[in-house]
Amino acid sequence: MNDKLLVAKTLAAVLDGALSESEITKLLETPKKSEMGDIAFPAFTLAKSLRKAPNLIASDLAEKISSDAFEKVVATGPYVNFFLDKSNTVATVLTTILKDGAAYGTQPQNGENIAIDMSSPNIAKPFSIGHLRSTVIGDSLAKIYQKIGYNPVKINHLGDWGKQFGMLIVAYKKYGSEAAIRENPIAELLKLYVRINKEAKVDPTIDVAARDWFLKLENGDDEALTLWQWFRDESLVEFDRIYTELGVEFDSMNGEAFYNDKMDEIVDILAEKDLLTESNGATVVELEGFEIPALIKKSDGATLYITRDLAAALYRKRTYKFEKALYVVGNEQSGHFKQLKAVLKKMGYDWADDIFHVPFGLVTKDGKKLSTREGNVILLEPTLKEAVKRAQTQIDAKNPDLANKTAVAHAVGVGAIKFYDLKNERLNGYDFNLEEMVSFEGETGPYVQYAHARIQSILRKADFSPEKADLSALSLLDDESWEIIKLLQAFDATVARAARTFEPSVIAKYSINLAQAFNKYYAHTRILDENDEKNARLALAYATGVVLKESLRLLGVDAPEEM
Template identity: 85%
Template sequence: MNDKQLVSQALAAVLDNALSIDDISNLLETPKKSEMGDLAFPAFSLAKTLRKAPQMIAADIAEKISSDGFEKVVATGPYVNFFLDKSATATAVLSEILSEGTAYATLEQTGENVAIDMSSPNIAKPFSIGHLRSTVIGDALAKIYQKIGYNPVKINHLGDWGKQFGMLIVAYKKYGNEAAIRQNPISELLKLYVQINAEAADDPTVDIEARDWFLKLENGDAEALALWQWFRDESLVEFDRIYTELGVEFDSMNGEAFYNDKMDEIIDILSEKGLLTESEGATVVELEGFENPALIKKSDGATLYITRDLAAALYRKRTYKFAKSLYVVGQEQSGHFKQLKAVLKKMDYDWSDDIYHVPFGLVTKEGKKLSTRKGNVILLEPTLHEAVKRAQAQIDAKNPDLPNKGAVAHAVGVGAIKFYDLKNERLNGYDFNLEEMVSFEGETGPYVQYAHARIQSILRKADFQPDAVVGKTLALTDDESWEIIKLLQAFPDIIARAARTFEPSAIAKYAINLAQAFNKYYAHTRILDENAEKDARLALAYATGIVLKESLRLLGVDAPEEM
């Protein structure tokens, strides 16, 4: 039983059903100062029901509460402040983690699927830092949902269809060199894409020509399809190499092109339900409360993103029978997903309520927006290699005799980039700074990894065996160990909050706080000294190491045993 459950049950026992246990739990607060207690219950919500001043209600509750599990319970103004029994709580929390190991806070499988649309880079364009956010946020959410009992289905909805391929075909036919592309596919295709977009800015006929080629592609033109397939195949070779570097895998690589033969059914359903109307030659669905209708087909008959996304949503519901369907896509697409849900709702699909857009902010460089079209990008693969190189240099300086230095440097360098992205709240963008990311100091991935590695070193020196202390009283009552115990106890709630809010940053920030709390404890406590608390101190170190490792795993970051 965690601290919130303990306090909630104690309060429910004296409130005579005035509030449910869930309501009580939701009202509980953590005091800003530890001397005010570990949890506080505000009595304001009961004032109207009980017709008493909150201060009087708080005093009455404090007097009636059983002292079981608490050092003391006191009323402070309108709050009831609970001070947990440190010794009992430390023993309970540490014993649970020692017994369960990395399974701590794992829930049983529900059997329900969560579809996660993530990564989704555009074919024939290099994989840039801009694609990193969707990839690592989606991967972390998959691991978090698996931890709380769901079955994640990771879908890489590749950008392998659309007018940009018409644009690229035009560019290839105008300036392309087959030999150069075969030798260096992605960089050559990027040059073509940038060149044709620059030309299109001054010449509107380029855009018309690109639309014509995309229409040919949709209609199965042999030349258009052959070029598209070639561009796609070359791109996937590079993408697979980068996903391997990141340690990210997918359950489905069905991109936009996969739904090309599934859109007719969507249009038929919309037509049968009388939802289609014509507007300026285009086919649309009118939506109440929206400035513009949902554009289903352009006047030339070409389909749009929303047509394919409607087909994808229906396919995913039929195939995966999802309990939730998440779209980890930049916040600039929020209008699109509102329209998508609104159209599905008009099609009488109530499961549209289970679709969630998980938006995120932009990555900038020196405050400037990145753009593939303008050739202003930070390529991910060389960036990963540079991060590993920098991590290697720091390891060489700090621990030149470290075994498996290459593998550790890779875990630290790649982990640093992923962690830095995930520690930022999704909707906040951030400015890319590789030096800051790979630093072993500050609120970084390497800092958390180093705290974990330090703990493993302590445990090796002590030859600590967790089974040997299970069942013992592991009483720790000093303030610094108590801060760690409270953080360890909070881990299940942090995971639940990260899942509920689609916010992996909750776990990244938690990991930083836990690493900082342990480092503070380590600086002031001689863990390996022979004394009455030695077993408890080592158990605390072991439990902290377990939870740091699991926190990093949920973020897709490795935790080396040595650094």
């Protein structure tokens, strides 16, 4: 039994129904200092119902608990602190990981789909660092949810429709070159887009022309559609190349244009339910608690993002029958998704409660916001190449005779960028610093990868295999071993928390803590020395390697066997 479940079960028995096991489990904490215990229960929650001071409640509970499953149970102020039986916990954790391997912590498939709207770069614009966050957060969440039993459906809702295409068509017709675009598609389209937006700031007729061209596009004008299809096809070639570099795949590439023929149904449903009103020539849905209504159609008849997203939500519910639908989209769109859910609720769709916006903060450079429109971007493809190059340089210096250096450098360089993004809590954002990302020191992906590779080297030297592991003389009761065991035991709870909070950073930080704990142990312990503890030490190293590799996998990062 998981030790937290054991603690919850023990407390529930003495609380006589005041809290359920699941309620207790959610309240359990890990003390900041190991000498204070392994698991702590805060008694504050019971103060109101029991009409007693939390420290007195904690003292009473500690006296009532008598279980051979714990080394001791003590009250420390308002907390009940549990000291686990180390021998039993060490044996259980190591035996389980030796048996399960990479499947450790995996939950049975529950058959439920979880739709994840992610990445969604704009056609005819380069794939920049700004698009990285949605891509790697969404990909990691898919892996995390699969680990706990869901079937993820990864959807790349491409930005392949909208007024920006009207703007791009105006730019191309005004000063574009077909030959230049065919030779270097995305770079040339970006130049056109930046140039036309600068001109539009001083020439209002450009904005009018862009709106006219987009309306032509929506109405099926041959020239507009031909140019749009060309821009789209050229963009997908570059996007596919970058997704291959990142190791990210999708179940659906249906972008905004896919819903062109599905929006009329939305408007019809809204009309049938008498939810549409007119406001200044536009068609809207009034929403309580919102300063502005949901704009369904503009006065010129053009549709908006929300109309398209309503159609997409309904299509996805019908197609995938999702248990949850996640939208991994920047924090600046939070108002949009609140409106989306509110309109769906007014339409009578209770499953709107199963839709979650997973927002994230911005990536900046030298503290400045990045903008494609302003021409201030960090392009992802050359950045990945530079990261791989830097990784290669460090590998050449540390291990010049390493086999498969090119593949390892790719895993380290690309993994470094992904890990750095994911270790930051979603809403915080971060300032882009490639040198810091690819460092083998500090809280980085290469640091965790190197800890894993070091473990594999130890296991190779010992010719260790989990099938032959002998744990009959198991001890490992020293403090440094115990810190690793507690972290290993917490892996499934860590994955569950990452899923519950839509926060891959939980796993990234966990992997850093585990790598640091092992490196501390390695610095003070001669793992390969022949004595009674050798098998146990190797089993501990193996288990740590398994969980480090699986943690990195859940972040979409490879774990090389050698570095």
